[in-house]
Amino acid sequence: MRALLKLSGLIDAVNDGIGKLTYWLVLVAVVVSSGNAVIRYTLNTSSNAWLELQWYLFSAVFLLCAGYTFLRNEHIRIDIVIGRFSKRVQSWVDIFGILFFMFPMTILIMVLSWPMFWDSYVSNEMSSDAGGLVRWPAKLLVPVGFFLLTAQGVSELIKRIAYLTGHRDEPGEKMHSHS
Incomplete structure (x- = not known):
């Protein structure tokens, strides 16, 4: 069990690190979105690449933070x-939910x-919109x-x-911090 708990700690550390790094993508998305809006309304021009970059960034935040959200117990319960x-019954319910649903x-x-993703990568799929971006990075997410x-x-x-x-x-409050 000790080795499994070390593995658990490693997984937690990876998802925690990715989650914290992904916070910065929110800032990048805001800057890109704001910059795109300013350019569109002041210079009357725009680019599909900037619009697509916005949804790539949103997708990255949503998908890459799913594990981090689960780690921090911020998911829907x-x-x-x-x-x-x-807490013992709650742990059994969580085990059942993880195994049979998640x-x-x-x-x-x-x-x-x-x-x-692989088909998109191999074919170097591009957006069908003029000036759009390559699609495989978004599909890899x-x-x-x-x-x-x-x-x-x-x-x-x-x-x-391990608790059971x-x-x-x-498990403590972190496991079920929201009611």
Whole structure:
């Protein structure tokens, strides 16, 4: 169990680091969006590349921060229902949800999105809009984001099993901080 908890700590550190780095993409998206609006309204010109860059950045923030959001317990939960139960019951509900809902969904999305990315990469797919960007970086975000979310699911699963088997202290408030 000690090795699994180290793996969990490594996954947590990776998602925490990626999440904190991704914060900066929000700033970049705001600057790009603001700059695009200023240029469009003052110089009466625009570029599809800037518009596409905005949605690439938004997609990156959303997809790359999914694992970070799960780590920080900021995802959507059913706390109204399970918040009344003991931490042990809450851990069992989390284990069930991770195994039977989260993993099937995230793994399926990773498996289905990889060929779409690969085809786009191999063909160097470009946007159909004039002046648009290459598409494969945006398509790569999907399997990468869902991989990070799946990895965080593994980490959370390890932590709950460790708690239930007595290898880790009570999950504490971080595990269920929102009601």
